[in-house]
Amino acid sequence: MLFEARDLSIRFGGVHAVRDVSFAIEEGEVFSIIGPNGAGKTTVFNLISRFYDPDGGTLAFRGEDITSTPAHHVAELGIARTFQNTELFERETVLANLLIGRHVHRRTNLLKDLLFLPAARRQEVAFREKVEEVIDLLHLQSHRRALVGSLPYGARKMVEIARALCTEPRLLLLDEPSSGLNPEETEDLAFWIEDIVADLGVTIVMVEHDMNLVATVSNRVLAMADGSVLATGEPAAIQSHPEVLRAYLGGTDEPPPAVAEAAP
Ligand SMILES: Nc1ncnc2c1ncn2[C@@H]1O[C@H](COP(=O)(O)OP(=O)(O)OP(=O)(O)O)[C@@H](O)[C@H]1O
Numbered sequence: 001m002l003f004e005a006r007d008l009s010i011r012f013g014g015v016h017a018v019r020d021v022s023f024a025i026e027e028g029e030v031f032s033i034i035g036p037n038g039a040g041k042t043t044v045f046n047l048i049s050r051f052y053d054p055d056g057g058t059l060a061f062r063g064e065d066i067t068s069t070p071a072h073h074v075a076e077l078g079i080a081r082t083f084q085n086t087e088l089f090e091r092e093t094v095l096a097n098l099l100i101g102r103h104v105h106r107r108t109n110l111l112k113d114l115l116f117l118p119a120a121r122r123q124e125v126a127f128r129e130k131v132e133e134v135i136d137l138l139h140l141q142s143h144r145r146a147l148v149g150s151l152p153y154g155a156r157k158m159v160e161i162a163r164a165l166c167t168e169p170r171l172l173l174l175d176e177p178s179s180g181l182n183p184e185e186t187e188d189l190a191f192w193i194e195d196i197v198a199d200l201g202v203t204i205v206m207v208e209h210d211m212n213l214v215a216t217v218s219n220r221v222l223a224m225a226d227g228s229v230l231a232t233g234e235p236a237a238i239q240s241h242p243e244v245l246r247a248y249l250g251g252t253d254e255p256p257p258a259v260a261e262a263a264p
């Protein structure tokens with residue numbers, strides 16, 4: 001077991017954003033969280049990455065209880081994330097944005113860095129190699145010197161995934177990676193996700209509204225509504241689950257999942 005959430009709950013005033021949510025993630029899985037707007041999906045991510053303290057429940061990562069672990073330490077332990085709205089340094093190059101991930105694994109102190117002692121040097125070289133590996137994997141070579149602000153939206157989203165990968169996570173949280181992408185970019189994203197798991201050995205938790213993408217890449221799916229878990233299981237079973245269908249049909253601004261549509 002790589003990660004486990006047990007009975008997670010959090011309230012914001014009168015809103016019970018997440019209530020008694022439990023799930024466990026195996027190493028090497030793509031685990032998707034679906035649900036209508038406001039279901040509590042992003043809040044689950046904010047709880048996992050320790051941006052919020054839960055009102056109840058526990059979090060465990062690689063057997064270690066991280067319920068009270070500070071956010072920066074959770075990142076050091078190997079949990080990285082992307083945001084529903086990309087958060088990059090727009091006036092910096094792609095390469096600079098990727099190199100920023102380095103501080104997570106900095107093991108040397110400032111004086112050593114200034115003197116550029118061998119340990120710091122080795123660490124710098126290893127980190128540069130990691131960044132190049134990620135650039136190659138996600139085919140970002142042609143963008144490496146471009147300013148992030150000048151890139152099309154789809155490319156920016158890939159840069160954000162790349163930046164998270166440069167911190168060498170074991171668990172990567174992707175919040176709506178396909179939002180704003182065109183159908184072709186979304187198809188590519190499915191391949192990138194498979195490559196990230198296969199080549200980098202990273203386990204992925206993905207919040208996603210595109211049911212074709214979810215069905216294509218996920219091993220298991222957790223469906224939420226109104227802060228609670230409706231069902232957890234294989235994608236096909238979740239897409240045809242009566243309670244899941246009811247949650248989507250009951251929503252006002254959300255189409256029902258594409259049950260009949262198979263991925264091309
Ligand atoms: N910091 C906060 N303060 C107050 N309420 C919040 C906060 N964060 C989330 N909420 C509320 O918690 C509920 C769940 O929000 P959340 O963002 O987790 O939904 P979501 O499933 O990610 O939705 P979407 O698909 O629209 O991104 C919503 O009612 C939201 O308004």
Ligand SMILES: [Mg+2]
Nearest residue numbers: 041042043084
């Ligand atoms: Mg959200």
